[in-house]
Amino acid sequence: MQTTAWPAWAALVAASLITSAPAAAHVTLERSEASAGAGYKAVLRVPHGCDRSATLKVRVTIPEGLIAVKPMPKPGWTLAVAKGPYQKAYDFMHGLTVKEGVREIVWTGRLADEHYDEFVFSGFVASAVAPGTTLAVPVVQECETGTAAWTEVAAPGQDPHALKKPAPLLRIVAPPEHHRHH
Template sequence: MKVTITKLALAASLALVAASAAAHVTLEQAEAPVGAPYKAVFRVPHGCDQSSTVRLTVRIPEGVIAVKPMVKPGWQIATMRGPYAKTYSFYHGATFSEGVTTVTWSGGNLPDAFYDEFVLSAFIAGDLTPGRMLYFPVVQTCERGEHQWVEVPAADKPDAHLGDPAPGVMLTPKK
């Protein structure tokens, strides 16, 4: 009987950890190759304290270029453009020294009890370093309240627990 209770307690603990991990805005794919196209799918599993999500703003990290957000029925899209820290090469010798730095979906209504995805396509620059995480800070605005999923680990504490982690993707070598 004791073994069964211990197994049940372990299962409940794992379910709680999984539920708390799923409580954040996350990226569908855990990895992305450098020097290749990337489809970023931001998963939004809840609102803010039972309040509907009405805006989602994604900050595009350096090295993610040629960004195009996907149209989402019932939502408007706004992008901010700005200069990159350096010039990046793209397909067929084209170069980019500026581009989309922020994408915002707004005007829709995602009730707290429902889940949805927000999508953009981009290109991961070939001169980014495989083996490191690339973070996309996200601000989720609700009818009442806001979640800022913007925390990233410090260089000296890469395994630190973050309360409001930014969605991240591990960069891999080009396939």
């Protein structure tokens, strides 16, 4: 009978959701690797609010070495950027040098705790960023009640899985062979 198969199927789905939930409990980047000297599209995944409270703001700090950043507007959300100087000048495309750019992005709207959403921006990983470097992308969720600051970075030798509120991390890799300058 069909009616007896449905509860078993529902139990499997529920079990898979429960067992996968802890891995997706914090804000993460969809792609956690980018090439030095190349463009990068960041997709920040926000899986829930703060202690069952809706998210009202998503505030992202742009790490040093990620330049020429442009946020993607979201329908129903307002968008603000704060620009400022980089710690040093970076060579950009076609000999252009950039000394300042977007340092923070803030999306303001409402994301219910029971919903999931993504916040997107694009940028360019400066060629001066050495492969093997890890850039932290701190994110702060401001909610109706409380704040979740996903800003912790593991100290050398510390297990990053031990952090309660880890910042999303972007690992820089060497550019593909056909993109390297000779």
